[in-house]
Amino acid sequence: MTTRAQFLDRIRAEMGKTRGSFPSRVSERPARPVEAADIIRRQLAERWPDTLERFRTEFERVGGVFHRVATASDIPRAVGAIARERDARDLVAWHAAGIGADVEAGLVSEGLAVRAVSLGATDAERRELRAASATAALGLTGVDLAIAEMGTMVLRSGAGRPRSTSLLPPCHVAVFDPSVLVESLEQAGVFLEAWHAEGGDWGAMINFITGPSRTADIELTLTRGVHGPKEVHAVFVEGGLRG
Amino acid sequence: MSEPELATPFRERTGRALGDRFLQQALDIATTKFIVLRREAFENLPEGDRLRDRAREIKEATLQQLDRHLDRLIDEIERRGGHVHFATTAEEARAIVLGIARRTGARTAVKAKSMATEEIHLNEALEAAGVAPIETDLGEYIIQLAHERPSHIIAPAIHKTRGQVAELFARELRRPGLSDDPEILTRVAREELREKFLAADLGITGANFAVAETGSVVLVTNEGNGRMSTSLPRVHIAVMGVEKVIPSMTDLVVFLAILARSATGQRLSVYTTLVQGPKRAAELEGPDEFHLVLLDNGRIPQIAGPLREALSCLRCGACLNVCPVYRQIGGHAYGYTYPGPIGILLTAMLNGPTSVKDLAHASSLCGACADACPVRIDIPRMLVTLRKEVNEQRIAPWTERVAFTILGKVLTRPALYRLARSFGRIAQRPFARDGAIRRVPLAFGEWTRSRDLPAVAPRTFQEQWAELERERAR
C-alpha cells in the first residue's frame, strides 16, 4: 500500500522537474472573512427588494415556486395551502432553530401531521426520522443563504437540520427572510469563507439547491423529480425570522 | 482489466458508428443542443472570459504547489474524522475500496456518477467481491442495466432511444407493457432506486473538486443522487484524481460559475454538495465513516510531462460537443473510459501513448475544443505532441513514418515542393476523382483506407497567387 509520505514524495519529485506552465496565483481570499461577510450583509440590508426580485426571477426560471408572506405567523397558512393543493398531510420539519420560527403548532392547526426534528441525536431518533422522511409528502427547512444571481438556496446541515428533509420528500418548502439574501455567487463565496473561519458546531454538509431535481438523460427530455424533490417552494418572510 | 470495445479495431468501431443512423441523429441533436445552451449561458455572463482565465490560473497555481495543497486537504479531512487513502495504480484503488467494503460487511453500494470509478473499473471488482454496485445517475443506471458503457461524459445514455429504454426497463425490472414516456420511465427509476438508496451500505462517489483549506469534497449533480449517496449509507467513499484539489472556497465559486454553464448551459447545476468528513455527533443523518481515495493512475508523472495541461480538465464535456470527430462517431468508438478530444489525452495519460496510436489521429486539429474549454486547455497542441511521440516510438506503420519524413523534407524546400507538385499532377491521374484521391496504391493504401486525400489542384494556390502578383504589377 502506498503511504502518504511515498505518495507526496513522488509528487514533489515531479514538481522538482518543472517550473510550471506560466506564472500564476490562486484566488486572493478575504483577509477577515467574517467582517467581509458582515459588510456585505449590511450593504444588502438597504437594497434587499432589488435582490429579492432578481432571486425570484431566477428561482422561477429554474422551476421553483415563490411565495411571499408578511410575518412568520403567516408561514403555516402558506404551507397549509401548498399541502392542500397536493392532497398531502405528512410533513417533516427542521427544528424551529433551523427554520428561524416555531411553526409546529400552526402547522398542526392547518391539519398537517407534523414530524418536527429534535436537537438530540439518539439512534432511535435516527431510525424514526429515516422512516418519516422516506414517506413524508413535504419537507420544511430554513435557508442559510439565498443567491439571487442563480435562484439558489444554500442549506447547512447540523443539529435539528437533517440533510434529507430537503431531499427525500417529493415537495421541499424552504422558508427565508431578507437577512440571508446575497446577490452573487462571489458574495456567497465570502460567506463560505466566513462560515469556515467562524467554525462552530455545524454538520458536515452544505448543499446548494437550484430548483427541483432534474434529468435529461432520456432523449434529452427535461424531467423533474428524478431522485430529489419534484417541487421546490420558497416562502419569503418579509418581516423577518428569528424574532 | 481490459476494455471490451478494444476487441474490435478502431477503424471498425468508427465504421460501425458511422453506419448507425440513429446514433448519428442522436449525437447530432444532443451535441448541437449542448452547444447552443452553452453559448447562451456565456452570453449572459459578461465576466465569463475573465472567470475562465481565473479558473485556468487557479488550476495552474494549484499544480505548482500540489504537494502543499494535498497535505492540507489530508490534514483537514483527518481533523474532521475522515480517512484518506493513496492509490498509485487502479489496482491499488480497487483494493482500498474492497478493503473498506469487506471490513464494514457491505453487500450493496449506491454509486453517483463518477468517471474516476469508471476509470479504475470498480464495478467489476465490487461484483467479484460480492458487493452489488448500483449506478444511480439515470443515464448510468440505464446503461448498467443494458450492460453497456457511457457514450458521453454528461449524458451517458444519449445513444439510446426512449423505446429502447422502455423495453430495457420492462425486461430488467419486470414491468411489462411500460410506456416510453420519459416522465413515466423516470418515475420508475425513481421508485427502483429509492429503495436501493435507503438500503445501501456504501455510497461511492467521485468528486468534482476538493477544497484543501476546508477539507471539503464537492459533488455537482442535477438529479440528487450525489446527495443521496453521501447522506443515507453508513459509509461514504469518494474516489478522486489528485488534480481535483483546489485551495479555498473563494477558488471554488470561480469554478462553479463556469462548470455548469460549460456542461449543460445551466447557471448552476441543481445540487452542489460540499461534504466535510463523516456526520458530526449532533447530526441525525450522514455516514459514520468517510473515506477519500486519492488517485494517481498516471496523473503524477504528467506534472512534469507533456500532458500537464490536461490535469486542469473539469470533465465538463464541452470539448466533446464541439468536436467534429466526436459528433460523428460518439463515445463508444473511442474504446476507453474518456471519449472525445480530452479523452484521447486522458487515455494516453492513463494507459501510455501506445494505447492511442489510432486515437491520436481521431482529431482534425480544428481547435474547436480549445475554444470551448472553460479552462482553455490547448488540446490540439498536446495531440500534435502525442502524434509525434507515437511516430517516434515507431508505433505508426513504417510506411506512414517514411512518407511523413519525406513529406517533411519536401514541404520545407520550395524547389523540391514545386518538383513534387508537377510529379503529383501526373501521377495522380489514375486515382483522382472529383478532386479527391480515395485510394492510393501500394504501401500507402493503409493511409487512405480511412481518409480521402485532396488531389493536387490543376492550378495551386501558389501559382494563382503568383499570377495575381503579376497582374497587379502590370
Ligand code: SF4
Ligand atoms: S478539456 Fe476542457 S472542455 Fe473538455 S471536458 Fe475538460 S474542461 Fe471540459
